[in-house]
Amino acid sequence: MDVALFVSCLADQFYPRSAVAAVRVLEHLGCRVHFPAGQTGCGQPMFNNGFRRDARALAERMIRVFAPFERVVTPSGSCAAMIREHYAHLFDGDEQRAAHARALASRTREFCEFLVHDLRVDLRALGASWGLPDGRPRRVTWHFSCHLRGLGMTDEPARLLGQIAGVEPVPLERAEVCCGFGGTFATKQPEISGHMARDKAACLRATGAGVCVSGEPGCTMNLAGTCRRAGDGIEFLSPAEAIAASLGLMGDAPAERAAGAREGA
């Protein structure tokens, strides 16, 4: 299957490894991955802050850039939600453009969603394994990003993690509560956002897991920064990175060393 990768500006600049992992996993699963070079951002910050005109311009650009592709896959959940939930509304009253927006929305998938619902992947059958080097299971927890609600997703990332041998999924207390990122919310209301993030970090700490899988670069930025400020050594990986590692696609991975060292300590 031909798949266009929409990397998202945040993953492109801050978490390129997660996008590389997505490419490797998709190719491993038999997809031909394309990266349309004209892509930039989805316009989510503009939309969320009320700059509709700017968001509209970027939506039109996205629609144009990804028009030739049957499937658009992105490792960023909130960008997928932006395209799926809001693009059509940006063109209320302009039926032709709205139809194009709906068409892109119907072809766009979040990475885990694509694996579970389109490819119907069973990682067990692929021999995915991600235990610690000494043979003990790797304790992995999972952050429920709020965009999953908008995408109608429930536990797809957790289901995939559960299919990896050697992974012991650790449930997260108050998993459904927002981590406090919310885009510019984090800088417009830093006190509230920081409080929410510390609350989430405390729940992460309580799991005792060495790795937290987070499918949204924004949440990752917020939570990793909060954990680092608190001196917590938990590692944040995207689902693609965890899956790529379990399939032996990432080569040298300091992630594994660090997580192993922490759990071994």
Add this chain to the structure above:
Amino acid sequence: MKGRAGPHPLDVPLPHDLRAAAGRASRDVALQQFVGGATLHKDRGRRETCRRAFGERYDALRRHAGAIKQHTLDHLDAYLERFIARARESGAIVHAAATAAQANEVCLAVARRHGCRLCVKSKSMVTEETGLLAALETAGVETVETDLGEFILQLDGDAPSHIVTPMIHKDRAAVGRAFARELGVAYTDDPRRLTMIAREHLREKYRRADLGVSGGNFLVADTGSVVLCTNEGNGRFCTGVPRVHVAMVGIEKLVPSMEHLTVFLKLLARSGTAQPLTVYTQVITGPRRPDEDDGPDEVHIILVDNGRTGLLRAESRELLRCIRCGACLNACPVYRTIGGHAYGSVYSGPIGAVITPALRGLRDFAALPHASSLCGACFEACPVHIDIPRHLTRLRAQIVEQRIAGWRERAGMRLWGLALRTAWTYRLAAWAQRLVLRRLARRVGRRSRDSARADAAHRPGAWIHAGPGPLRAWTQERDFPAPAARSFRQWWARERGHARAPRRDIPGQRGTPA
């Protein structure tokens, strides 16, 4: 009854400075504990109760309830006419009030005509909105809040901070102190004994009261009834004992018929307090009939507009579906952090963040639509399926259109938007951002003692501890990561873009400069 002197918690300077209020609230450990604990408990209770009762049909039921309300609002004029006609047939006296002041004036006129001196009042959000209690007291009518939570707040000169659980921000020690101070009883913080003290105090008031004031959870158009859902039984005393009952109700509370009412009764208490039904559900249709033993001689229904018809415009009409169950407050992590008073208005939480700017002016409450991470928990909890996040972003767009947003924000966001318009401006902006942030991180990174250890555990390798300018608000609370040395698109261009030998390294993995 006189409350504690001092400023009223909701008497905030305008425009409302939410960030200052939120800063204070988020440092208030006691508040965190009371509000955080109670809301988490209630939110969990709601989900469990609704799942047990409705299973897979929960979502369909929420949509159904939303559709009934929406239909009623779409034909509000017709249903209001029907309600008024039926209520009059039942013997009730119906008034319409366009503003808060008018609503209070109607109630005062009734009190004056009957020479009322003592009013017992049950819990009602619309009377909070109009400030009825203060109006009655100023007019010389002693007024007693009889809902236990409201009673305590009245003793303390405090304001409700939650639609359903008004004193969610207080603990029993605070209640004990207020009782000892205002009622002259010995201090106790035993909830049972506090309840008995309040009950004894209130019984005496009910006996002597000549005016009863209530709100109304629903108005049934077909029968002209006011429906009251309460838990403590105080509502029945307020509406049944005094010879005059005044019900003040917002016009959006209409439902077409008793059959439709049942849908909302299924959802209201489950959503608000995780109960199958409230302990008392009263349907009040007119005053006491000649063959009945008790009930008031006169029932007045004051239908309050106070800005609601302004919300009837197509894009905001959905907001009037709200049945004031408080589920969105309990589900909201922002409300949970800052409590109700920080919103600076009677209606707090997610629904308050969208209706307060609409009712009291966007300019004065422009911070409220931004008091949300848009996580969607409110939408998921709402029993009448109000898409609150959509309204939050709609109001944010109005803030931009009406130029309420500051020039710095407008300029910054426009610039960011422009940078994303073409691939080459994107690359240019990304290059500049990478240069600045990585330099910044290197400079601050050296000062960090634990960087060697932490860097091994966190990619990308460098972090900013104390950022300048726009980064300051972020780094006040947490570290900010520097961008990776090479972007994904650079990796792709090298690895896939040209027919070169593939490189083995992965950007962000080694943290080596490009």
